[in-house]
Amino acid sequence: MRILLTGSSGWLGSALAPRLRSLGHEVIGLDPAPSVQTQVVGSVADRDLVMRTVADNGIEAIIHGGALHKPNIEHNRNEDFVETNVRGTLSLLDAAVAFGVQRFVFTSTTSLMISQAIRAGFTGGARRAAWLTEEMSPEPRNIYGVTKLSAEHLCRLYHIEHGLPVIVLRTARFFPEADDMAHAIEQSDANTKANELLFRRLTVEDAAEAHVAALEKVPQLGFDIFIVSAPTPFRPEDCEALIADAPSVVVRYFPDYPALYARKGWTMFSSIDRVYDASRARERLGFVCKTGFADVLAALAAEAT
Ligand SMILES: NC(=O)c1ccc[n+]([C@@H]2O[C@H](COP(=O)([O-])OP(=O)(O)OC[C@H]3O[C@@H](n4cnc5c(N)ncnc54)[C@H](O)[C@@H]3O)[C@@H](O)[C@H]2O)c1
Numbered sequence: 236m237r238i239l240l241t242g243s244s245g246w247l248g249s250a251l252a253p254r255l256r257s258l259g260h261e262v263i264g265l266d267p268a269p270s271v272q273t274q275v276v277g278s279v280a281d282r283d284l285v286m287r288t289v290a291d292n293g294i295e296a297i298i299h300g301g302a303l304h305k306p307n308i309e310h311n312r313n314e315d316f317v318e319t320n321v322r323g324t325l326s327l328l329d330a331a332v333a334f335g336v337q338r339f340v341f342t343s344t345t346s347l348m349i350s351q352a353i354r355a356g357f358t359g360g361a362r363r364a365a366w367l368t369e370e371m372s373p374e375p376r377n378i379y380g381v382t383k384l385s386a387e388h389l390c391r392l393y394h395i396e397h398g399l400p401v402i403v404l405r406t407a408r409f410f411p412e413a414d415d416m417a418h419a420i421e422q423s424d425a426n427t428k429a430n431e432l433l434f435r436r437l438t439v440e441d442a443a444e445a446h447v448a449a450l451e452k453v454p455q456l457g458f459d460i461f462i463v464s465a466p467t468p469f470r471p472e473d474c475e476a477l478i479a480d481a482p483s484v485v486v487r488y489f490p491d492y493p494a495l496y497a498r499k500g501w502t503m504f505s506s507i508d509r510v511y512d513a514s515r516a517r518e519r520l521g522f523v524c525k526t527g528f529a530d531v532l533a534a535l536a537a538e539a540t
Contacts, residue, residue, distance in 0.1 A: 236338075237261045238450070239294045241279050241327070242301030244270035246410060247342065251300070251443040258447065263292050266301055279323030289330040296338035298446055299327050305346060305379050306410075313378045320382035321389070328393040339401040340449045341390050345435070345462060345511050347380035347405070348373045356478065356508030363474040364434075365509040369405070369460050387460065394458035402449040402456060402520070407435050407464035407511050409442045426501040429531040432465045433485065434510045441465070441524035448522040461516040465527040469510050481507040489528070495535040 238255055242248045243264025252272040255262045264273040265288060277284045279301050288294070303311055303319045324341065331339050345367070353365045354376060375381045390401040408431065428436060437445075445463045468488040469477065476484045482503040485492055496502065516522045 236295045236450075237263070237293050238296045238298060239263050239265060239289060239292070239327075240272075240298045240300065241265045241323075242299075242342070243272040244268040245300065246439060247300050247442055247446075248272055250439045251298070251446055254443045254447060255298075255450075263288065263294065278319065279327055280318045282322075282326045282329075285323075285326040285330050286333065289327075289334045289336065294330075294334065294336055296340070296450055297327055297331055297336055298340045298342070298450065299324060300342040300446075302342070302383070303379070304344070305377075308377060308379055316378045316382045317385075320379075321385045324386035324389055328389055328399065331399055332393065332397045337400060338450055338453045339390070339393075339399055340446055340453060341386065341401060341403045342446070343383050343387055343403050343405045343460075344380070345405045345407045345464065347375045347384045347387075349376060349380070349509065350374040351376045353509055357506040361478055361508060364477040364507050366471045366474055366512060367462070367509055368512045369462060369515050391458060400453045400456070401458050402453045403460040404445055404449055405460060405462045406442050406445065407437055407462070409437050409439045411439070423501070426496075426499070429501070429528065430504050432526070432528045432531060434467050434469065434507055435464060437463060437465045437524045438526045441526060444525070445516070445520075445522050448520055452520055456519065459515075459519060461520055461522070462511050462513045463516055463522070463524070464511040464513045465524045466513060466517070467510050468528065469507075474510070477507040477510070479506070481505060489532060491536070492532060495532055495539065498539055499535065 238260050244266040252262050265275040266273045267278050269276050275288050303316050348367050387403050393399045394401050473484050
């Protein structure tokens with residue numbers, strides 16, 4: 236397939252473009268930042284460029300990962316977010332409809348489901364962790380979430396009005412850099428990421444693979460939204476204990492974790508404020524992340540022997 240991949244110079248794009256090529260696809264990367272994965276240096280908000288790129292390359296599928304995201308909030312204006320994330324998505328959807336593209340995959344974010352109240356967590360008075368599925372009505376707390384949710388709505392609208400097959404992937408975090416949250420300060424990066432695999436993280440390889448699965452299934456599914464995160468061991472009935480005393484819950488599922496963590500000097504978060512439930516992706520998309528918390532423990536156990 237001839238695929239237009241936006242955000243091709245970024246972290247996800249750099250993993251996804253080679254993966255798609257290894258499957259035999261022709262990938263045209265579009266990104267304002269040049270890189271080996273990017274053939275068209277420019278913005279999704281440049282409507283003429285987008286139209287030309289789709290038409291001239293006979294594009295059959297669009298994977299739209301390019302965006303301003305959370306780390307950009309500090310240095311960009313709200314209108315920059317609207318321009319890239321909303322107008323940019325609209326240009327791509329219009330180009331898809333104009334030139335008969337039959338597959339559209341949009342990289343969204345679980346972050347848009349996190350309201351101010353959920354983020355405040357235990358210290359904000361929450362009595363239970365939020366159990367998050369695609370059924371909830373998001374109330375995004377920042378311009379990133381607002382523009383991603385708007386872009387999701389545009390995707391849905393283009394499916395309704397034009398029959399464009401679209402899958403929206405609300406991916407959890409897969410960024411490589413250290414967390415911005417307070418508890419990360421006391422923990423090593425590897426420790427933080429391991430903990431997060433329990434409820435809010437996936438590897439970049441799994442993120443790329445979810446896009447491959449979506450690309451394959453989108454004509455069949457028509458329109459759908461999926462949370463993509465490593466499979467959680469937790470259940471909704473754990474939510475009260477998770478926010479009050481997370482280690483007591485984790486040890487029930489993984490009795491060997493305290494000893495393995497102790498060897499590394501690692502600690503568990505004392506409180507877990509949300510859990511992303513990726514079971515819809517498993518059931519309808521047939522996609523499950525390969526790497527989860529159990530794999531980290533297996534690696535720690537192997538190190539110890
Ligand atoms: N990294 C995460 O943890 C995470 C979590 C959830 C969702 N996401 C989403 O995944 C996607 C990829 O994120 P990433 O982690 O690879 O980030 P990244 O910053 O490494 O990559 C984003 C890419 O988008 C490009 N971009 C910015 N403005 C653009 C424009 N106007 N037109 C085209 N491309 C543009 C950037 O130049 C960059 O190369 C984004 O849509 C992001 O919102 C990321």
